[in-house]
Amino acid sequence: MAALEQLEKEYDAARRDPEFTAELDDLLKNYAGRPTLLTEAKRFGAHRAGGARIMLKREDLAHTGSHKINNVLGQVLLTKRMGKTRVIAETGAGQHGVATATACALLGLECVVYMGEEDTRRQALNVSRMRMLGAEVIPVTTGTRTLKDAMNDAFRDWVATVGNTHYCIGSVGGPHPFPMMVRDFQRIIGVEARQQILDQAGRLPDAVVACVGGGSNAIGVFHAFIPDTDVRLVGCEAGGDGGGRPYRTAATLGLGSPGVLHGMRTYVLQDAEGQTLGTHSISAGLDYPGVGPEHSWLKDAGRATYRSVSDSEAMEGFSALCTTEGIIPALESSHAVAGAMSLGRELGPDALILVNLSGRGDKDVATASAWFGV
Amino acid sequence: MSAVTTAFTKAAAADRAALIGYLPAGFPDKATAIKAAIAMAEAGADIIEVGLPYSDPVMDGPVIANAVHRALTNGTRVADVLDTVGAIASAGVATLVMTYWNPIAQYGVDAFARDLASVGGSGLITPDLTPEEAGIWPEVSARYGLDRVFLVAPSSPDHRIARITSACSGFVYAASLMGTTGARSAVDSSAVGLVERAREHTGLPVAVGVGVSNSEQAAEVAGFADGVIVGTAFVRRLGDAISGEGAVSAARDLAADLAQGIRRG
Numbered sequence: 001m002a003a004l005e006q007l008e009k010e011y012d013a014a015r016r017d018p019e020f021t022a023e024l025d026d027l028l029k030n031y032a033g034r035p036t037l038l039t040e041a042k043r044f045g046a047h048r049a050g051g052a053r054i055m056l057k058r059e060d061l062a063h064t065g066s067h068k069i070n071n072v073l074g075q076v077l078l079t080k081r082m083g084k085t086r087v088i089a090e091t092g093a094g095q096h097g098v099a100t101a102t103a104c105a106l107l108g109l110e111c112v113v114y115m116g117e118e119d120t121r122r123q124a125l126n127v128s129r130m131r132m133l134g135a136e137v138i139p140v141t142t143g144t145r146t147l148k149d150a151m152n153d154a155f156r157d158w159v160a161t162v163g164n165t166h167y168c169i170g171s172v173g174g175p176h177p178f179p180m181m182v183r184d185f186q187r188i189i190g191v192e193a194r195q196q197i198l199d200q201a202g203r204l205p206d207a208v209v210a211c212v213g214g215g216s217n218a219i220g221v222f223h224a225f226i227p228d229t230d231v232r233l234v235g236c237e238a239g240g241d242g243g244g245r246p247y248r249t250a251a252t253l254g255l256g257s258p259g260v261l262h263g264m265r266t267y268v269l270q271d272a273e274g275q276t277l278g279t280h281s282i283s284a285g286l287d288y289p290g291v292g293p294e295h296s297w298l299k300d301a302g303r304a305t306y307r308s309v310s311d312s313e314a315m316e317g318f319s320a321l322c323t324t325e326g327i328i329p330a331l332e333s334s335h336a337v338a339g340a341m342s343l344g345r346e347l348g349p350d351a352l353i354l355v356n357l358s359g360r361g362d363k364d365v366a367t368a369s370a371w372f373g374v
Numbered sequence: 375m376s377a378v379t380t381a382f383t384k385a386a387a388a389d390r391a392a393l394i395g396y397l398p399a400g401f402p403d404k405a406t407a408i409k410a411a412i413a414m415a416e417a418g419a420d421i422i423e424v425g426l427p428y429s430d431p432v433m434d435g436p437v438i439a440n441a442v443h444r445a446l447t448n449g450t451r452v453a454d455v456l457d458t459v460g461a462i463a464s465a466g467v468a469t470l471v472m473t474y475w476n477p478i479a480q481y482g483v484d485a486f487a488r489d490l491a492s493v494g495g496s497g498l499i500t501p502d503l504t505p506e507e508a509g510i511w512p513e514v515s516a517r518y519g520l521d522r523v524f525l526v527a528p529s530s531p532d533h534r535i536a537r538i539t540s541a542c543s544g545f546v547y548a549a550s551l552m553g554t555t556g557a558r559s560a561v562d563s564s565a566v567g568l569v570e571r572a573r574e575h576t577g578l579p580v581a582v583g584v585g586v587s588n589s590e591q592a593a594e595v596a597g598f599a600d601g602v603i604v605g606t607a608f609v610r611r612l613g614d615a616i617s618g619e620g621a622v623s624a625a626r627d628l629a630a631d632l633a634q635g636i637r638r639g
Contacts, residue, residue: 001504002529142439148430155432162529260476261430263502273452274480276429 003162008177010082015184020077027073031106032063034070034188038196041355043324049344052351055201056327057193057221059358066330066359067189067217068099068170074185076103079166086110086165090154092119092147092213093285093332094126095359096170101135111135114153116146119284125363144278147213147288151262171214172292175263179292186220193354194224201352207232207343210356211335212306213250213286215295217358226303235295236339238281239308246271250279252291253299253306266293282311282367283331285359307342309335315371317341318361330359331367377468378496378521378544381420382579382600391596391636393418394581395629396472396605397612398425399458400450401441406618408461413626414608415467418633422462423499423605426455426473433474433501437606441613452481456493463494470521470544472499475507483511487518497521497544505541512541523547526572528564539576545601546572550582569599589635596639604632 014020028034037058045054059067079087087109091097097113104111113130117139120127130137143149151174158167172179172186190208197205208225210218212235225231235253242248244255252267259268261276269277269289281287298304309317314331317338321329329337333356340355347353361368375383385392395414401407411422427442427450434442455471463469471490478486478498490498497520503511505524515522521544526535528550539546550565565582572580581601586592588607595602611628615621 001534002527002531005531005534142436142443143429152430152432156435159433260479260502262432268476270476270480272480274428274477275446 004175004177006082011078011177011181014078014081020081024074024077028070028188032069032073033061035192036061038193038200040200041321041325044321045344047324048320049341049353050347051349052344052347052353053201054340054344055197055205055352055354056357057189057354059189059217059356060327060329060333060360064095064099064102065362066095066099067186067220068096069102070188070220071170071182071185071216072096072099072103072168075166075168076100076107076109079109079168080107082166084164084166086112086161087168088112088114088154088157088165089168089170090114090147090150091170092116092150092287093283093330094119094123094130094363095285095330097135097137098126098129098133100168100170101130101133104135105133112157113137114140114150114157116140116144116150118145119147119150122367123284123363124366146279146284148276155262171216172219172294173214173262173264173266173290179264179294182216183219183223183294186216187223189217189220189356190222190224193221197354203352204228204231205352205354206347207234207351208354208356209234209236209336209340209343211236211286211332211358212253212291212295213238213288213332214290215292217356219292219294221354221356222298222304233298233304234339234343235304235306236309236335237306238283238286238335239310240280241282241311242280244308247278248280249308250281250287250289251308252289253295254308256289258296261290264290264293266296267291282314283335285330285332286335307339309338313338315368318368319372327357328361329357330361331364333358376496376519376521376544378421378470381468382545385420386600391599391639392420392579392581392601393592393629393633393636394421394423394601394603395419395608396423396425396603397608398427398438398442398445399455400427400445400448401609402444402612402621403448403618404450404454404458406621408458409618409622410612410625411462412465412467413622414629415462415465417626417629419629421468421470423470423472423603424455424459424462426452426471426477428474428477431474435606437610437613441609452477456489459490459495460493468496469494470497470499470523471495472501475500475503483509484514487514487520491518491520495520497523499523499547501525505537508541515543525549526568528568532571535571536575539572539578542576542578545579545581546576547603548572548580548582548599550585565595566598589631592632592635593639596636602632602636
């Protein structure tokens with residue numbers, strides 16, 4: 001609790017400090033490669049999304065291959081500012097772990113990443129990347145051995161090491177101030193995309209689509225559009241492979257109920273007694289039984305809608321983008337791609353849809369090869 | 375006066391610290407946990423904390439985390455926790471429930487307080503609840519005569535210690551080591567300072583937990599705190615035992631050893 005108060009205070013001071021924001025802006029531009037491109041997916045839109053005009057926000061082109069670097073650079077600079085020397089992180093797909101390991105290498109900080117054992121197997125490439133970058137990767141063998149359990153172990157580490165350690169949470173979840181701080185570091189996605197789509201298409205999109213696990217890329221791209229009430233905000237949750245049955249889905253907003261998990265009050269996949277339910281998604285990054293509290297608010301306020309995308313729909317989206325655009329999306333982002341395919345067919349050829357392509361799919365080629373039998 | 379307050383008063387009258395033992399309901403099984411808790415009380419534990427098994431015990435180390443996972447896998451439900459509390463309290467032992475907040479929120483704060491009070495439970499220890507987030511719990515606990523025990527830690531600044539201790543009743547739980555539960559080889563020196571700081575803000579007893587596993591450490595902590603809380607060491611003994619009877623006698627032996635320790639402290 002004291003650490004959270006310290007973090008809130010330091011973050012509040014940092015974001016008003018021109019020196020801090022200048023340093024972060026410089027890293028985002030000259031290290032992470034911002035602004036990322038906005039690419040029109042013409043063949044994909046014409047052939048796979050009902051003729052709708054689809055614009056891809058290319059977070060897959062950011063350094064380390066996903067939007068995660070935006071948040072991590074901010075938090076790691078904050079770690080140095082607080083005088084701490086060690087950073088811990090949880091990771092599901094490994095994208096946040098890789099980004100954290102990268103930023104720690106850049107700034108000379110010790111880095112430990114907790115990752116569910118199940119995820120170290122299915123995202124083995126990212127485990128190797130983290131180790132190359134000098135991070136220690138600790139496979140987590142408790143519970144369901146996925147993202148939720150990695151987060152549990154990261155919290156356990158942090159309560160024992162809080163004096164010299166910052167816990168760099170990768171999503172818009174956890175206790176305050178994390179959801180707000182991570183949102184602030186990710187909102188650059190939507191700020192850029194809003195201006196880019198005005199420049200390139202001459203108008204705001206009819207809908208903004210993003211995948212939602214914890215929800216950081218979705219909040220990042222949604223946030224700048226919240227006041228634009230004519231723009232639909234559509235989150236795509238991982239429906240899994242069981243038609244929404246418990247343990248075979250990760251569609252928290254669609255199927256969960258309000259509860260408390262990891263220090264936040266939000267929708268949770270849980271049983272009647274408040275025990276967290278195990279989840280399943282083909283994408284490790286969406287395989288999580290909670291969701292950032294701001295998404296719960298957007299859902300309850302009716303400002304955003306959330307739909308479930310199954311494993312097989314996501315794989316269809318994955319394949320469609322590969323073969324029509326020459327872009328291999330992450331399995332997480334493939335849920336947003338699949339969501340855009342159905343939304344495009346619903347809205348028709350006049351529609352303009354912005355899709356946040358949150359990460360690239362190199363890490364997923366083994367899973368995809370097994371799925372498609374190639 | 376709550377049974378917990380009575381237990382602390384009795385210990386203080388005997389010029390010693392109170393011994394508080396923890397075990398999760400349903401571990402290694404429901405009946406053995408009840409017998410072990412009663413045996414602990416017979417051997418000198420003044421207060422029993424019954425853990426409510428939860429799927430994501432982020433404040434617990436591997437020994438307790440594995441035990442509650444087993445309890446859940448065995449099918450332990452909230453009703454079993456209430457049964458367990460009822461059985462221990464019926465034996466005349468002051469019994470609290472230690473629980474993460476989500477199961478209480480889902481059960482309903484008022485309903486849980488009502489049912490806990492009706493089986494003779496004394497209150498709740500809530501490691502992941504801050505007074506700011508406690509909602510109706512202070513009012514509900516007062517209505518049912520239940521104690522509210524929140525945690526202070528060495529990292530808590532004085533303004534938080536003031537806030538937390540003023541929200542407590544029964545006693546204040548001082549987490550002596552920064553970290554999760556689990557027996558340590560040495561008692562952390564920050565515990566002494568934490569107890570002193572807590573006492574500046576409250577007249578309630580201050581009990582120290584997290585890290586005590588043998589009579590020497592119990593004696594040391596009893597020298598400066600009003601209560602000594604032992605959890606992981608009991609759970610480890612229960613887990614190591616090869617039979618239910620073995621588990622009960624192991625718990626009894628450890629409680630007797632610790633009870634001797636606090637009388638030296």
